[in-house]
Amino acid sequence: MTEQELAFTQDELDEIERIKAKFPTNKAATLRVLWVAQEKYGHVKPEVQNLVADTLDLPRSHVHGVASFYTQYYKEETGTYVLDVCTCLSCQVCGGYDILHHLEDELGIKAGETTEDGMFTIQEVECLGACGYAPMLQVTNGVYANNLTKEKVDKLIENLRKGKKPEFESMVMRQNEKRKKELSQ
C-alpha cells in the first residue's frame, strides 16, 4: 500500500476526536490512535505510524518512538491470528513451554514466525494476568484461552482455521457459588 492510499474514514476520525477529548494534549492520544490504526490495518508499519502522526499533528519521530516501545503493536505484518503464549512464571511451572513447543510442532514454525499460508503467527510473551488459569495464550491481542492442554490447543487451531475464535471466559471466584450457578444456567 502506498502512503497516499492510507487514510482514516470519517467514522474513525470521529472516534479519534472522542479519544482526544479525554486528554488535554494531542500527544496523549498517541497510544489509542495507534490502536485504532492497528485495528484497521492489522499492523502499524512505518507508513501507518506516519498516518497516526499526521492525523494527530505530531512529529513522526514521536509516534515511531512510541510504536517501537510497546510490544502489542505489530511493527510488521502478522498472520491472521497471532497466538501469544505465556511462558512466564506461573505458566512456566504449569507447562507453558510444552504448549508453546506443541504449537511450534503443529504449525511447523518457531516463536516469532508466521506460517506460510499466512494464517498463524506464534509469539512467546510475558505474564498476561491469567496466572491461575495457566497455561494460557491470547489470540491476536484479544480473547484469552485458559487452562490449556495439547488437546485444547489442537481444537483451538482447528476452530481458528474455520474462523471461529474462542469466546470470552468468565473466571468466577470459587467462593462465589451463586454467581457460578447463574453462569452455568
Place this chain on the structure above:
Amino acid sequence: MVEDWKSYEPLIIPDIPNLHRIEVYEEHDGYRAFRRILDNPEEWSRTNVTNEVKAANIRGRGGAGFNAGLKWSFMPQPDERPRYLACNGDESEPGTFKDRNIFEFNPHLFIEGALIAAYAMSVDVIYVYIRGEYIDWVRIFEKAVEEAYEKGYLGEDILGTGIDIEMYTTYGAGAYICGEETGMLESLEGKRGYPRIKPPFPAQKGLWGNPTTINNIETLANVPLVINNGADWYQSIGAEDHNGPVLYGISGHVNKPGVYEYPAGMPVEDLIYDVAGGIRGNKELKALIPGGTSTPVLRADQLEGVSMDSNSLRDAGSMMGTAGMVVLDEDTDMVDLLWRITHFFHHESCGQCTPCREGTGWLEKVLLKIKNGEGEIKDLDLLLDMTTQMEGRTICALADAAAWPVRHTINRFRDEFEERCKKSVHAVA
C-alpha cells in the same frame, strides 16, 4: 494471624450475581458511602474523609503497601491547576491476576472508591489505566463507567452538589514498566513508559506537571468499605498493621488455583492446603513466591506459622507484594525458574539506567549459562555481586525487583545451583 477465616464472606467481590450492573450494585447499598459523604459535607469534609481512610491504614495493593490515606494527604492545597487521580490497572507483575476481577465482577465498588478519593483530594479528572492485553475487561469496565455517568455519579454537578468529576478509561499496549507509577504517567501522556526521576513526586508534579495521586484498583475498592463501616471496623479485619480484605491470587502447583478473597494475615499453609486444595498430584511443597515475581521466594521450611501480612512475611524474609502467590512443588527446577524471571526483567527493563539495562542482561546471560550446565561456582558469586551493584542505583524499583529474586533464590537454594555448576565442571573436564 487470622484463624476464623472459614466464616469470612467476601466484601470486595461478594457472591452477588450481576453485581457489575449498577441497579444491582445500588440495591446492595452501592454508592451509599459516596452519597453519605455528599449528603453530610460537614461531617465528611475532604479532610475528614482523608483522615478516616488514613486511620484505616488501607495498605496499597499495588505492591508497595503504602497507607492510601496518608498518600492522599501529600496532595498540595488546591490552586488553579487541574488535579488528577490515576488509577493503576496495569496489573503486569507476574503471578498477579486480581484487579481484572474487580473490573469484571464489581466495577462500581472501584468507581465509588475512586470517586471518594477524588472528592477527598479535590480531584477534577480520574484516569483509569488498564493494561492493553485486558481489552475485554476494558470493554466491560467502560460499560460500568457509562452507567455511572447516566446515573449522575460522574460528570458535571454530581447528584446536584455542584461537584464535577470526570472519569476516563484508557489502556496501554504491552509494557510491564507502565505499572510503575511514573511510567504509567508517561504512558498516559502518550509517551514511552519511561519512569521519572523522583523528586518531584507526582503529588507535586504528576500528569502534565499537575498534582496527581496514583492508587491501585484494589486499593480504591477498599475505600467505600471504610466509609460505610468506619476505620475501627476496617482495622478489626486482618492482621495487626495490615488490615482489610485481600484478593489472593493463587497460582502454580495447587489443585484449585484462582483468586480468593480473605482477610489480610491469612496463614500461608491454610491458603495453600485448605483454600487452594493442596499441592497437585500429592506432591510436596517446595517453595512459595508470596506476592509476585519481585518478592523473595521462601522455602517450605521457612513457611511454618507465616501469615500473609507485611510483618509476618518480612520476618520470614520476604514481602507481601501483590499477594499473587506462586506455589511451587518438589519437582520445580529453581535454576530454570530463576533464569526465566531474569529473562522477564531483562525484557521489561526500559533501558534508561545503565545498572538496570546492563545488569538485567547479565543476570539473564549468566543464569542461562548455568541452566545449560556450563556455569561455574564462581558465577554464583558473580550473580550475587551483580545484585548489590544494581540495587538502589536506578530511577525506579525495577532494578531492585530484578535483583532480589536472584539474591534470595540463590541463597535459599544454593545447593541446587551449585549442583548444576559442578556437573558442568565434571562434564567439561
